[in-house]
Amino acid sequence: MARAGGISNPVNVxxxxxxxxxxxxxxxxxxxNVRRLFEFLLQFEATTKSKLASLNEKLDVLERKxxxxxxxxxxxxxxxxxxx
Amino acid sequence: MEKRENEKLEExxxxxxxxxxxxxxxxxxxPVGRCSSFLCSEAKPDAEQFQGALRELKDLRSQLHQAxxxxxxxxxxxxxxxxxxxxxxxxxxxxxxxxxxxxxxVSSKLELELCNVAKATQTEQKMDFLRQRLLMCQQFAVTxxxxxxxxxxxxxxxxxxxxxxxxxxxxxxSSSRVEEGSRQIKDSHGKEKFGLSGRFQHVETGTEHVxxxxxxxxxxxxxxxxxxxxxxxxxxxxxKKKMQHNFLAFLSKNRKKSR
Numbered sequence: 001m002a003r004a005g006g007i008s009n010p011v012n013v014x015x016x017x018x019x020x021x022x023x024x025x026x027x028x029x030x031x032x033n034v035r036r037l038f039e040f041l042l043q044f045e046a047t048t049k050s051k052l053a054s055l056n057e058k059l060d061v062l063e064r065k066x067x068x069x070x071x072x073x074x075x076x077x078x079x080x081x082x083x084x
Numbered sequence: 085m086e087k088r089e090n091e092k093l094e095e096x097x098x099x100x101x102x103x104x105x106x107x108x109x110x111x112x113x114x115p116v117g118r119c120s121s122f123l124c125s126e127a128k129p130d131a132e133q134f135q136g137a138l139r140e141l142k143d144l145r146s147q148l149h150q151a152x153x154x155x156x157x158x159x160x161x162x163x164x165x166x167x168x169x170x171x172x173x174x175x176x177x178x179x180x181x182x183x184x185x186x187x188x189x190v191s192s193k194l195e196l197e198l199c200n201v202a203k204a205t206q207t208e209q210k211m212d213f214l215r216q217r218l219l220m221c222q223q224f225a226v227t228x229x230x231x232x233x234x235x236x237x238x239x240x241x242x243x244x245x246x247x248x249x250x251x252x253x254x255x256x257x258s259s260s261r262v263e264e265g266s267r268q269i270k271d272s273h274g275k276e277k278f279g280l281s282g283r284f285q286h287v288e289t290g291t292e293h294v295x296x297x298x299x300x301x302x303x304x305x306x307x308x309x310x311x312x313x314x315x316x317x318x319x320x321x322x323x324k325k326k327m328q329h330n331f332l333a334f335l336s337k338n339r340k341k342s343r
Contacts, residue, residue, distance in 0.1 A: 026173060033180060037187070044191050051198045058204055065211050072218055 130200060134193035141186045148179055 155172045162168055 023169075030176060030180065037184065041187070048194060048198065055198065055201060055204070058201075058208075062204065062207055062211065065208075065215075069211060069214050069218070073214075076218070076221070 130193065130197055134190070134197055137186065137190045137193050141190055144182060144186055148183075151175060151179070 155168070155175070159165055159168050159172070
């Protein structure tokens with residue numbers, strides 16, 4: 001009985017170690033996937049920032065062009081001799 | 085639709101829970117719902133879809149926080165920890181899949197919003213059209229002004245001094261007339277004054293008619309038709325007196341000949 005108990009102890013230990021190793025493997029997989037997710041988010045943030053910046057620049061240019069056109073049209077309507 | 089899916093998932097989880105409840109207490113964690121924004125994408129506009137997806141992601145975050153707290157408390161309190169651990173592992177897998185799904189939808193919606201810049205290009209084109217119209221109006225106004233500027237009743241005379249050698253002398257009125265091809269000058273009385281050899285040209289300077297005669301040393305002399313020696317001017321000549329003297333002598337000789 002004592003020998004059986006002595007045999008079962010290392011078996012239990014072995015099972016526990018195996019379970020622990022499985023848990024660790026699971027945790028490492030989860031952490032790896034979370035890091036990949038984080039890298040994707042960083043990359044996505046960089047691309048969206050650049051796209052938003054270009055869009056902002058385009059809008060600024062459009063606003064300036066619109067202001068120039070407004071001034072030209074207003075001057076033409078008020079004073080037609082500007083074009084002469 | 086989202087509610088129906090959540091209800092279905094809840095039913096499944098409840099069934100699973102009922103099986104396990106007999107043995108141990110099960111983690112009563114709300115199931116992780118999948119993103120259902122794709123189903124309603126046709127009805128809502130792009131901006132609302134993006135906002136909806138973002139809201140769902142935020143709700144998922146709060147849900148995951150609550151589930152993590154619950155799992156931790158249950159693992160600490162319960163005796164059979166292996167069961168709780170296994171259920172937690174499965175929940176983590178589902179949660180990660182759900183998070184990836186939500187993030188994918190949010191990123192796709194945002195990218196669609198950024199790529200859909202047709203309005204900006206349309207406004208740019210409209211502004212270019214307006215600018216072209218303004219330029220056309222400006223050009224038209226300039227051309228109209230130029231037309232009024234160019235038109236004149238009195239046309240400009242072409243001065244014969246700038247003509248080439250092959251030009252024929254023109255006829256003038258009675259005040260100072262020179263026949264074509266002839267080299268004789270007649271005054272207002274019609275008498276022949278003198279005959280000239282060589283080439284001479286006629287210039288109009290305002291109301292008075294002036295002639296350019298070849299000088300002695302090849303230098304041209306500017307002479308008025310009145311022949312009063314009043315309007316004699318040397319063109320390019322340095323020695324005025326010499327030229328005048330030479331011209332006087334020349335005229336006196338011609339007078340003698342005519343007599």
